Amino acid sequence: MEDKARKQNKRSLIIEAAARIFATRGFNSTLMAEIAAQAGIGKGTIYEYFSSKEDLFFSVFEWFVEKTQAEAKVSISALGGSASERLKALNDALLRSWLDMLDMYSLVMEFWSASASSKMRQRFKQAFREGYRDFRQIVSALLRDGIETGEFQPEVDAESVAAALVGAWDALLLQAWFDEGFDPLTTSRRFMAVLINGLVSKPQAI
Amino acid sequence: MEDKARKQNKRSLIIEAAARIFATRGFNSTLMAEIAAQAGIGKGTIYEYFSSKEDLFFSVFEWFVEKTQAEAKVSISALGGSASERLKALNDALLRSWLDMLDMYSLVMEFWSASASSKMRQRFKQAFREGYRDFRQIVSALLRDGIETGEFQPEVDAESVAAALVGAWDALLLQAWFDEGFDPLTTSRRFMAVLINGLVSKPQAI
Amino acid sequence: MEDKARKQNKRSLIIEAAARIFATRGFNSTLMAEIAAQAGIGKGTIYEYFSSKEDLFFSVFEWFVEKTQAEAKVSISALGGSASERLKALNDALLRSWLDMLDMYSLVMEFWSASASSKMRQRFKQAFREGYRDFRQIVSALLRDGIETGEFQPEVDAESVAAALVGAWDALLLQAWFDEGFDPLTTSRRFMAVLINGLVSKPQAI
Amino acid sequence: MEDKARKQNKRSLIIEAAARIFATRGFNSTLMAEIAAQAGIGKGTIYEYFSSKEDLFFSVFEWFVEKTQAEAKVSISALGGSASERLKALNDALLRSWLDMLDMYSLVMEFWSASASSKMRQRFKQAFREGYRDFRQIVSALLRDGIETGEFQPEVDAESVAAALVGAWDALLLQAWFDEGFDPLTTSRRFMAVLINGLVSKPQAI
DNA sequence: CATGAATGAGGCTTCATTCAT
């Protein structure tokens, strides 16, 4: 039991060391030796816990997804008030938590790239597919809630808005990654104002 | 004159061959030999036109950016009607043109990854920063136009909506890349309906 | 301690294997793979001890210089008798020790060539410059000794004779390298007889 | 006839261009393209006159030997006076003519290296063997002349002294190549004084 | 369990040489 815990600890130690290096160097430029050094262990030891560099990378991915999802769930569970208010609060919570670890955002790009071309692309693609689906569902549930209570218009397609919103959050962070002068939090708030207005306002006859 | 044209042609030939291979294999798994074979030339010939694999990759990036921007500009210049209509048309045009080359979307992910970790990250980052900036400006100009004509509400922050919209397009395609069952065009249209409603409707007092 | 010794041993193993191959094939025609095979190790192992082929080559050079200088110093320290006798004994000792490794003489030519044109020319040139200077000093000290004891004439310029003598030894071996029928030991002894006669005889008034 | 002359001219043009590049870069680092550029012709043209890089290099060697031998012969034919005087004059003439082209001395080292390891080593070795033999013979003829006229002692072994002298000249230039502060002309004169003293003085009984 | 020295497959790149114009 204790043994298992120690083993778990070392595994985490390696994963977090690897995450740091992968984030700065990228998958291909990262050397197993660097990860070992960063973790303060021997090169060979990594192979006691992971079967290959790709396996380790995928484990980092799983760890990362779990970590960010956990944070997102915490944010969401804490939401209260009207659907609009919860939507705004979610926007703030998500962007804030991501901005706190913007230096880790390069990891996301590595994961995207891996989903496009690595040998494990299928595993990555599936995880992304499911991750996005889950996330869209959380958001669309919130939207449907707003529709059911009459706060949002019944014409609104919750799924579509959820998908676009999830995408917008991702891509605002991407733009922030590229452009240090870009402020995604303020941008997202101003955008949310318009979007929420669109959700609550009766569509104009055309 | 003819000589220069021939040289230009061969350069393009190599770039397009490289784009295909990079898109399917990713940067690192792509062999220079494969590119040469794909282009129907000798391995050494590539180095007559590009100084290294990285240089070729960046050239593919430049070619890709130019190509997609050219298409986008054509779409935009053809727009007419009200701001809302132009926005919807732009949405359709962009998504359609990207969906036509969804198999090339993995290239975008390779470029993102390169911007995060390759030796050329600065070059990539800068190009992305400028690319996004340009694109946001085109969209925000359209939005400001709508505001000035009174079609859109004056409270709307054109910059922020443009940034989120540009991001949403990107990220809807990303979701489509991960999920074959996801229909980004329909999704985007339904989302646009809500967004445009938010742009034109007088904000509710809260 | 044992570890360091093992590491040192393997380094030497590689250097001596490399020396053999460089001597027969020359720098450029020598393959790292050949050296590894000759040393009975894997190709990659060489790079655990040397950063590049050039680095290994320079290390062979340093090893060679050290080895030959050590032999020369042993020869010199064992000398006794008059200055003339010591000079003759030095002549014999040096030529004999070099003739024992005439098959390694091609290495010297590779070193000369490297000092003329390789990327490391500065390092080689400096080492040669210092090596020749040291050697000239040893011989000129011996000559000055003879002058001070009155055995050699005071008009003798010890530095100049030392330089020419050192050069003659080198170049006699060079001629022996080119011409198997050339006997540098006998030649040098007969030459030394004349030179020593010139050192001890009172200059003729002209 | 005119055609043949033009062909000869271009051949020489290439050889001299090649000599310059080989002297500065060394054989291995020299690119055929550099030689062509230096000669102001196209790369392919070199192959109209020489069958390969090695062939061109050997032709440079032949040209160089011919050139330096011609100079030496001119020097020698101009000599007059006693054997001692002719020896001193030869020393001066040879060193002066070589010092004038010390920047070409690296070529000699390339030739030595080629004789040790190139594919053409046999051709080079033979040429060097014969070159040294010829040169030794010229000098030993001069010495024998001095012996026959009674100016030099009969005990002198002309062959041996010639070999050592020829070697000393070579090696003094070598030392000058390595050490800019080394003055081979003065050194050689002071050495010659001692050597000539040894040649003319009656050997001491020992 | 942990280690890191040893390995060798693999790939980018160079450059002498060819040959169509």
Added chain:
DNA sequence: GATGAATGAAGCCTCATTCAT
């Protein structure tokens, strides 16, 4: 004859992975 674009064999070096200690 002259050219230089095209070629591909060849070789240095990297680095994930193994395994004896």
